[in-house]
Amino acid sequence: MTRASYDVLVVGAGAAGMTAAIEAGRRGRRVLVVDHAANPGEKIRISGGGRCNFTNLGCGPANFLGENPRFATSALRRYTQHDFVKRVDRAGIAWHEKTLGQLFCDDSAKQIVRMLTDDMAAAGVTLKMKTGVDRLDRSGDGWRVVLSDGTLVTATALVVATGGKSIPKMGATGWAYEVARQFDIRVTETRPALVPLTFEAGLLETLIPLAGVAVDATVASAPEGAKARKASFSEAMLFTHRGLSGPAILQISSYWREGEAIVAAMAPGRNVFDELKAAKAANGRQAVHTALGHIVPRRLAESLCEREGAAGNLADLSDAALRRLDQAVNAWSVKPVGSEGYRTAEVTLGGIDTAALDQQTLAAKAVSGLYFIGEAVDVTGWLGGYNFQWAWSSGWAAGQVC
Numbered sequence: 001m002t003r004a005s006y007d008v009l010v011v012g013a014g015a016a017g018m019t020a021a022i023e024a025g026r027r028g029r030r031v032l033v034v035d036h037a038a039n040p041g042e043k044i045r046i047s048g049g050g051r052c053n054f055t056n057l058g059c060g061p062a063n064f065l066g067e068n069p070r071f072a073t074s075a076l077r078r079y080t081q082h083d084f085v086k087r088v089d090r091a092g093i094a095w096h097e098k099t100l101g102q103l104f105c106d107d108s109a110k111q112i113v114r115m116l117t118d119d120m121a122a123a124g125v126t127l128k129m130k131t132g133v134d135r136l137d138r139s140g141d142g143w144r145v146v147l148s149d150g151t152l153v154t155a156t157a158l159v160v161a162t163g164g165k166s167i168p169k170m171g172a173t174g175w176a177y178e179v180a181r182q183f184d185i186r187v188t189e190t191r192p193a194l195v196p197l198t199f200e201a202g203l204l205e206t207l208i209p210l211a212g213v214a215v216d217a218t219v220a221s222a223p224e225g226a227k228a229r230k231a232s233f234s235e236a237m238l239f240t241h242r243g244l245s246g247p248a249i250l251q252i253s254s255y256w257r258e259g260e261a262i263v264a265a266m267a268p269g270r271n272v273f274d275e276l277k278a279a280k281a282a283n284g285r286q287a288v289h290t291a292l293g294h295i296v297p298r299r300l301a302e303s304l305c306e307r308e309g310a311a312g313n314l315a316d317l318s319d320a321a322l323r324r325l326d327q328a329v330n331a332w333s334v335k336p337v338g339s340e341g342y343r344t345a346e347v348t349l350g351g352i353d354t355a356a357l358d359q360q361t362l363a364a365k366a367v368s369g370l371y372f373i374g375e376a377v378d379v380t381g382w383l384g385g386y387n388f389q390w391a392w393s394s395g396w397a398a399g400q401v402c
Contacts, residue, residue: 002151006032006126008402009145009155011133011175013040015391016374017161018116023399024157025123032155033125034147036132037171041113043163046170047388052109054088055081055392056385057101063386065254066378067188071354072390075362079396081389091115100235102384136179141368156369157402161395163375164348165190172342176352176376183367186353188378192345193254196245197262197336206307210239213297218268219248221255231255234268239300243336250383253339254349265330267295273326276314280322284315288325296329304328347387351378362398371398 008024010017013035025031039045044052056063059081061073085103088095093115094106105111120127128147135146136158145153162176177187199207220232231252238246252262272295279291288310292301304310308324310317339345352372356365362377364370373394381387 002149004032004151004153006030006153006155008032008157008159009034009143009153010159010161011035012159012161012163012374013037013127013129014043014161014163014374015041015116015388016163016395017159018120019392019395020159020161020371020373020399020402021125022116022119022123023396024159024402025120025125027400029402031123031125032128032153033120034128034131034133036130036148038130040117040127040129042170043167044113044116044388045109047109048104050109051104051107052112053098053102053104053385053388054095054112055084055103055389057081057097057103059101059381059386059389063382064390065193065349065380066354068354069379071357071359072379072393074359075393075397076389078360079393081385083396084389084392088112088115091118100384133175136182138367143369157371158369159371159373159398159402160376161373164351165342166192166345166348166375168342176372179370180352180356180372183364183370185356185364185366188350188353190348190350192339192342193349193380194250194346194383195253195339195341195344196240196243197249197253197256198243198338198340199334200337203334204243207239207243207303208241210299210303211241212239213299214238214246215266215296215300216268217246217248218265219252220263220265221252221260222263223257223260237264237266242340244334247383250346254380254382256336258338259335261333261335264332264334266300266332267329270295270330271326272329273319273322276322276325277319280314280317285313288312288314288317292325292329346383347375347380349380351376351380354378360397361401362394363401369402371402373398 007029008031010021010033021031021033093111132148137144142156143158217237218234222230233248233251235247237248289302289305374391
């Protein structure tokens with residue numbers, strides 16, 4: 001059996017793991033990074049449509065969920081979005097702001113991956129891909145780890161940066177949670193987050209004709225007795241062949257739970273009743289779906305009119321009928337039956353209990369030399385670059401001490 005000794009073993013060559021490795025390497029630590037994937041930073045590479053939404057200018061603790069979302073405060077404040085932007089600038093990577101503070105590469109997400117792998121090489125970090133962990137044991141105050149290639153690695157510090165369960169086709173597993181349980185560290189309930197929502201067959205049959213229709217909407221989740229999960233987001237919403245998607249839906253999916261409804265305003269900021277009433281006064285012979293089609297997409301207008309039994313011309317409709325259309329547009333309450341699951345979820349909600357970790361270092365309080373960072377931890381950000389910033393920040397924090 002081949003033997004190798006390092007100061008730090010990082011398992012996971014994603015955003016958080018590579019950041020931690022770079023910081024530890026710059027401190028003079030001998031660092032090995034292993035990952036069972038063929039290439040490092042695969043989730044970075046596919047993110048943002050291939051351009052990587054690498055951070056958000058408005059990032060702060062309020063943009064995160066978890067049993068204790070304030071846990072993220074220390075790392076986020078010590079290594080901010082502005083720190084990462086400076087790093088991107090130094091690497092000569094051109095970027096642009098899209099909407100809501102979201103920053104993307106002008107060219108390719110591969111530039112971010114290359115920046116990180118170049119920084120690892122400069123810091124003397126050893127990277128081994130297509131290599132997993134077969135066995136993990138404590139050895140005094142350190143670690144004995146048998147890798148899948150048969151190498152026995154001893155290390156003082158072990159950094160677990162293997163992410164969550166989202167997008168399993170890219171190799172995502174629950175390995176971080178297995179490690180936590182091996183050392184009696186609690187794992188909170190995990191579920192897919194930032195994920196499209198699905199409808200039951202009967203409802204879906206009536207909505208399938210709308211597949212492909214997109215609207216700017218405000219989508220809210222307000223479950224009774226769960227104030228912590230009350231939220232609303234104003235972004236695009238997309239009808240699909242399975243239910244609803246688009247940024248507003250992905251955002252609300254982190255707050256929604258089975259059995260609950262969501263409420264969508266599909267013409268937010270507009271008084272649909274007043275506009276239809278004015279259209280009726282101006283041209284009562286206009287078809288109601290035509291008038292409504294000036295407020296929402298035509299296919300959606302036709303569907304809503306059919307659902308509410310609003311047929312014929314505006315002149316034929318009472319104020320009560322127009323008010324029902326107003327409600328149908330801006331107070332549509334619908335109950336999803338589920339989500340598309342980890343297959344399409346961008347992140348995993350839940351994870352390693354933050355009560356078991358030091359908020360400054362991400363070290364396990366009860367197990368010396370063990371660190372959990374990134375998506376594996378019960379810290380989950382909104383859509384829009386927040387989860388990448390948590391990866392950079394938590395990786396940086398652990399890299400200062402591991």
